[in-house]
Amino acid sequence: xxxxxxxxxxxxxxxxxxxxxxxxxxxxxxxxxxxxxxxxxxxxxxxxxxxxxxxxxxxxxxxxxxxxxxxxxxxxxxxxxxxxxxxxxxxxxxxxxxxxxxxxxxxxxxxxxxxxxxxxxxxxxxxxxxxxxxxxxxxxxxxxxxxxxxxxxxxxxxxxxxxxxxxxxxxxxxxxxxxxxxxxxxxxxxxxxxxxxxxxxxxxxxxxxxxxxxxx
Amino acid sequence: xxxxxxxxxxxxxxxxxxxxxxxxxxxxxxxxxxxxxxxxxxxxxxxxxxxxxxxxxxxxxxxxxxxxxxxxxxxxxxxxxxxxxxxxxxxxxxxxxxxxxxxxxxxxxxxxxxxxxxxxxxxxxxxxxxxxxxxxxxxxxxxxxxxxxxxxxxxxxxxxxxxxxxxxxxxxxxxxxxxxxxxxxxxxxxxxxxxxxxxxxxxxxxxxxxxxxxxxxxxxxxxxxxxxxxxxxxxxxxxxxxxxxxxxxxxxxxxxxxxxxxxxxxxxxxxxxxxxxxxxxxxxxxxxxxxxxxxxxxxxxxxxxxxxxxxxxxxxxxxxxxxxxxxxxxxxxxxxxxxxxxxxxxxxxx
Ligand code: B12
Numbered sequence: 088x089x090x091x092x093x094x095x096x097x098x099x100x101x102x103x104x105x106x107x108x109x110x111x112x113x114x115x116x117x118x119x120x121x122x123x124x125x126x127x128x129x130x131x132x133x134x135x136x137x138x139x140x141x142x143x144x145x146x147x148x149x150x151x152x153x154x155x156x157x158x159x160x161x162x163x164x165x166x167x168x169x170x171x172x173x174x175x176x177x178x179x180x181x182x183x184x185x186x187x188x189x190x191x192x193x194x195x196x197x198x199x200x201x202x203x204x205x206x207x208x209x210x211x212x213x214x215x216x217x218x219x220x221x222x223x224x225x226x227x228x229x230x231x232x233x234x235x236x237x238x239x240x241x242x243x244x245x246x247x248x249x250x251x252x253x254x255x256x257x258x259x260x261x262x263x264x265x266x267x268x269x270x271x272x273x274x275x276x277x278x279x280x281x282x283x284x285x286x287x288x289x290x291x292x293x294x295x296x297x298x299x300x301x302x303x
Numbered sequence: 304x305x306x307x308x309x310x311x312x313x314x315x316x317x318x319x320x321x322x323x324x325x326x327x328x329x330x331x332x333x334x335x336x337x338x339x340x341x342x343x344x345x346x347x348x349x350x351x352x353x354x355x356x357x358x359x360x361x362x363x364x365x366x367x368x369x370x371x372x373x374x375x376x377x378x379x380x381x382x383x384x385x386x387x388x389x390x391x392x393x394x395x396x397x398x399x400x401x402x403x404x405x406x407x408x409x410x411x412x413x414x415x416x417x418x419x420x421x422x423x424x425x426x427x428x429x430x431x432x433x434x435x436x437x438x439x440x441x442x443x444x445x446x447x448x449x450x451x452x453x454x455x456x457x458x459x460x461x462x463x464x465x466x467x468x469x470x471x472x473x474x475x476x477x478x479x480x481x482x483x484x485x486x487x488x489x490x491x492x493x494x495x496x497x498x499x500x501x502x503x504x505x506x507x508x509x510x511x512x513x514x515x516x517x518x519x520x521x522x523x524x525x526x527x528x529x530x531x532x533x534x535x536x537x538x539x540x541x542x543x544x545x546x547x548x549x550x551x552x553x554x555x556x557x558x559x560x561x562x563x564x565x566x567x568x569x570x571x572x573x574x575x576x577x578x579x580x581x582x583x584x585x586x587x588x589x590x591x592x593x594x595x596x597x598x599x600x601x602x603x604x605x606x607x608x609x610x611x612x613x614x615x616x617x618x619x620x621x622x623x624x625x626x627x628x629x630x631x632x633x634x635x636x637x638x639x640x641x642x643x644x645x646x647x648x649x650x651x652x653x
């Protein structure tokens with residue numbers, strides 16, 4: 088087993104034990120982001136992805152995904168010095184909960200992305216489609232992440248997509264949340280660019296979009 | 304003469320085969336559309352809900368009726384508000400517990416005097432007067448352990464569970480007082496059983512250890528105090544790993560998630576718990592009548608033999624946007640495939 092795989096496995100175990108000091112100790116041994124040797128990114132993101140997949144498949148529970156994200160987010164923020172920007176300014180990310188008044192999904196996606204070194208603009212919850220379009224256009228985000236809990240809200244993502252298209256904007260809309268998870272075709276129906284079935288997937292989605300889009 | 308809905312449900316809950324598989328298609332917002340009302344208007348008057356339930360019975364033949372409008376109602380009872388939408392159920396608005404310490408001064412609302420809850424009790428009583436003993440009416444409570452998700456917001460509640468166990472215990476006791484009074488009042492008004500909505504006790508949401516420490520002990524004590532038939536609903540969360548623990552709470556039934564194998568779940572529940580489920584409510588909007596029939600047939604084949612099964616959706620609520628045509632196809636499919644004995648089902652190993 089490679090060194091990286093061993094550390095990732097140890098990290099998953101420590102996260103599921105809610106062992107923050109153990110997580111801190113494991114991460115202290117790594118370098119922040121890119122370069123030679125295992126970096127934070129090489130283990131934190133895979134560990135969160137593994138826990139996210141385990142949740143989808145019924146092996147761990149949502150609260151463990153939440154706690155793992157929270158612990159990683161804090162540990163990574165402690166390790167990265169505030170005066171040193173982690174990544175470039177792009178991609179610029181915005182996140183919101185459309186219509187609903189339940190922000191846990193958004194919170195978890197934020198934790199995962201921040202643990203991977205991204206910064207996000209948080210547009211809050213209970214937002215109307217038009218409001219979101221205006222905010223995303225104003226800030227010129229590259230990716231707009233939308234979390235929904237209710238089916239009726241999820242369906243209104245199509246209004247956000249239409250609003251952005253009408254403005255000629257290339258902003259990529261990425262969706263997630265219970266209705267998208269339990270109804271596999273819904274994301275396509277509402278015209279989203281991508282869907283994440285657990286919070287950690289947001290990182291891989293943003294990365295793969297970044298490879299295809301002319302942001303960097 | 305065939306059985307009444309009450310007899311059919313009684314029989315299946317004794318783990319015997321009635322005349323056909325009982326079913327409930329809780330399209331509880333659909334009547335608003337037929338009656339030319341918005342969802343908000345529809346839920347604003349007990350008489351609308353009574354008429355709506357009678358219409359659902361007439362149209363779809365549901366074996367169980369229910370006057371409980373939506374979970375956000377509980378938050379109205381605790382002094383908060385509901386946020387309404389045109390095309391779907393209302394949500395609970397801002398949390399009523401703003402800081403964990405608020406729990407120290409929290410008092411349960413009185414059930415009988417609460418306008419929001421009184422409407423449900425009135426509706427239940429007049430529906431009972433209309434249907435008598437032939438059709439059972441389900442009461443609903445959101446469990447003491449799941450209620451805090453709305454009372455304080457999910458994130459704050461998870462932090463409380465992990466970091467403030469003493470406040471959690473206190474909150475569970477306060478909520479327990481309220482939940483028992485609320486369930487008893489619904490039974491007194493005419494409900495014949497209580498659906499105990501407790502997705503926080505699903506391993507989809509919280510780990511088994513925490514559920515066994517807090518969720519199910521709470522359920523056990525509340526069920527004993529309610530003193531009527533109680534079914535534990537995990538609101539589409541998984542439950543297979545908890546079957547024996549749920550059976551020990553004194554519950555007579557549990558929900559079946561669409562994310563689990565219904566046949567395996569049935570094998571675990573046989574003789575112990577009646578299963579209710581497991582059609583994927585969110586997928587129904589896209590089903591053709593043929594798919595609806597195939598899904599009903601699948602569920603009956605997996606869980607129907609031997610009784611102990613009520614066909615329903617996985618969540619206890621069919622989305623407003625599901626077409627009547629699809630619901631009608633399900634009703635016809637139960638008629639076609641749900642008559643006992645289920646001769647067409649090939650039982651494994653037989
Ligand atoms: C627990 C629960 C409850 C609890 C608490 C709910 C709450 N949060 O307030 C109670 C019992 C109170 C409840 C009530 C209701 N519920 Co409920 N509930 C659930 C359940 C089991 C979990 C919901 C939850 O909060 N999950 C936590 C969040 C964080 O999970 P998530 O959204 O899936 O997010 C994960 C991923 O999807 C991903 N993700 C999320 N967002 C994003 C965004 C991006 C960009 C990416 C990449 C990833 C991502 O990351 C997260 C972690 O991996 C679900 C069913 C289920 N199996 O999921 C139903 C569910 C959400 N409920 C539903 C409904 C309808 C309701 C009610 C409206 C019922 C009613 N008529 O009253 C009420 C509304 C309550 C309210 N707050 O006002 C429906 C909603 C769909 C629909 N039919 O419209 C669901 C999906 C059930 C179903 N199968 O139909 N519910």
